Amino acid sequence: MYDFAYHKPSSVADAVAARSGAEDGTYVAGGMTLVPTLKQRLAQPSDLVDLGGVGELKGISVSGNTVTIKAMTTHAAVANSSEVQAAIPALAALAGGIGDPQVRNRGTIGGSIANNDPAADYPAACLALGATIKTDKRELSADDFFTGLFETALEDGEMVVSISFPKPEKAAYQKFDNPASRYALVGVFAAKTGSGARVAVTGAGQDGVFRVPAMESALSTNWSAGAVDGIAVDAGTLNADIHASAEYRAHLITVMAKRAVSAAG
Amino acid sequence: MxxxxxxxxxxxxxxxxxxxxxxxxxxxxxxxxxxxxxxxxxxxxxxxxxxxxxxxxxxxxxxxxxxxxxxxxxxxxLADGDTLHPMQEAFRDNHGLQCGFCTPGMVMSAVDLVKKNPKASEHEIREWLEGNICRCTGYHNIVKSIQQAQQTM
CATH class of the missing domain: 3.10.20.30 (Beta-grasp domain)
Structure with missing residues (x-):
């Protein structure tokens, strides 16, 4: 690992100031992706601004039909939150299936979505539930936030502060995980909301997480596993690697979508 | 520095x-x-x-x-002087290790599980060990060790 200057601010304002004062700095949340990346010398930031000491970035609150999770909340905290379990059980279950227990004790929702790994779980939940991502500067819809492979709408130095999830009528997430890494080969989050169905796929897309409009319109008229039975995503838009071909991933998307709709009830 | x-x-x-x-x-x-x-x-x-x-x-x-x-x-x-922690004792009783290299991590992970979910089922124990790899034991005796420690911790 290349060395760097380390900063541990205790407020969002101080963190933004430390980041903007750095030549080529980066924020670190839980570090579950960044620390391995640094160890492999795939990144060489001049400064690391650790958000672990920023108390205002931690916590979960439910107000009316909205669940708001602050950026530095760990996966374990979301999975074990009785408030999230009651309001959006699919979201708590998704958090409880990320990585392994030690990763869940450290990794955060803000870090996950800011990284936008194409096989990460949280981006699918944000997109399917129509989440709103609040940064230190503005609010963005999930549809506008995730822009490509490891790419988001975040500008240089902009920080995710919290994510607000509207409570769906019903929802479920089904993941076909790589048996070694537990990353999603394909993960499908299906949600029935007041304004129709939303289906988001992670693990498969060449440009990262994406929605499936054909499944959404079928499910909006008929919320049942049978409604998505014959609907396949074009394999030409999907990833192929040593773990799975694009055609296999396309097949899995339909299977996981059916399972998600069945699991949601 | x-x-x-x-x-x-x-x-x-x-x-x-x-x-x-x-x-x-x-x-x-x-x-x-x-x-x-x-x-x-x-x-x-x-x-x-x-x-x-x-x-x-x-x-x-x-x-x-x-x-x-x-x-x-x-x-x-974990140990209290010469008295092993119940989880360490359970690993010894059940032959929960062979070469022992993974054992410190296994024991620390298992202690965290039993503290948070004292009545974890065998399935939950195996799921919890997702982040701990053992090349020797095939996990069966590790799971047995943790089940014993569930009674003694």
């Missing part, structure tokens, strides 16, 4: 580190506590699991500076 201070197994310690020093390096190389192992060094195998403020974490994927001010427990902190 940054200075870090933390509580390790109940003792206040401090030392100078680089920003890039990993917690496991601080434990092994600065404090000479070599019970915590480095296996894969890529946060998959779990040989390096310690408790930070009561939660199990992989100390090869945590910077020492990130653990500044925390309360750390390592495998060396």
């Amino acid at each position: 940054p200075t870090v201070s933390m509580t390790v197994n109940g003792k206040q310690v401090s030392g100078e580190v680089e920003g890039r020093t990993l917690l496991v390096q601080f434990l092994r190389e600065n404090l000479h506590m070599t019970g915590t192992h480095v296996g894969c060094d890529t946060s998959q195998c779990g040989a390096c699991v310690v408790h930070v403020n009561g939660d199990s974490m992989k100390s090869c994927t945590l910077l020492a500076v990130q653990a500044d001010g925390t309360d750390v427990t390592t495998i060396e902190g």
Whole structure:
């Protein structure tokens, strides 16, 4: 690992100031992706601004039909939150299936979505539930936030502060995980909301997480596993690697979508 | 160089580190506590699991500076003098180890499980061990060890 200057601010304002004062700095949340990346010398930031000491970035609150999770909340905290379990059980279950227990004790929702790994779980939940991502500067819809492979709408130095999830009528997430890494080969989050169905796929897309409009319109008229039975995503838009071909991933998307709709009830 | 201070197994310690020093390096190389192992060094195998403020974490994927001010427990902190911790005793009783390399991480991970979910089913125990890899035992005796410790912890 290349060395760097380390900063541990205790407020969002101080963190933004430390980041903007750095030549080529980066924020670190839980570090579950960044620390391995640094160890492999795939990144060489001049400064690391650790958000672990920023108390205002931690916590979960439910107000009316909205669940708001602050950026530095760990996966374990979301999975074990009785408030999230009651309001959006699919979201708590998704958090409880990320990585392994030690990763869940450290990794955060803000870090996950800011990284936008194409096989990460949280981006699918944000997109399917129509989440709103609040940064230190503005609010963005999930549809506008995730822009490509490891790419988001975040500008240089902009920080995710919290994510607000509207409570769906019903929802479920089904993941076909790589048996070694537990990353999603394909993960499908299906949600029935007041304004129709939303289906988001992670693990498969060449440009990262994406929605499936054909499944959404079928499910909006008929919320049942049978409604998505014959609907396949074009394999030409999907990833192929040593773990799975694009055609296999396309097949899995339909299977996981059916399972998600069945699991949601 | 940054200075870090933390509580390790109940003792206040401090030392100078680089920003890039990993917690496991601080434990092994600065404090000479070599019970915590480095296996894969890529946060998959779990040989390096310690408790930070009561939660199990992989100390090869945590910077020492990130653990500044925390309360750390390592495998060396479990036994009470010559009396093994019930989890360690259970691993001995059930032959829950062969070469022993993964054992510190297995034990620390298992202790965290039994504290948080004392009545975990066999399935839940196996799921919890997702982040700990053992090349020798085939896991059966590790699971048996944890089931014994569920009764004795």
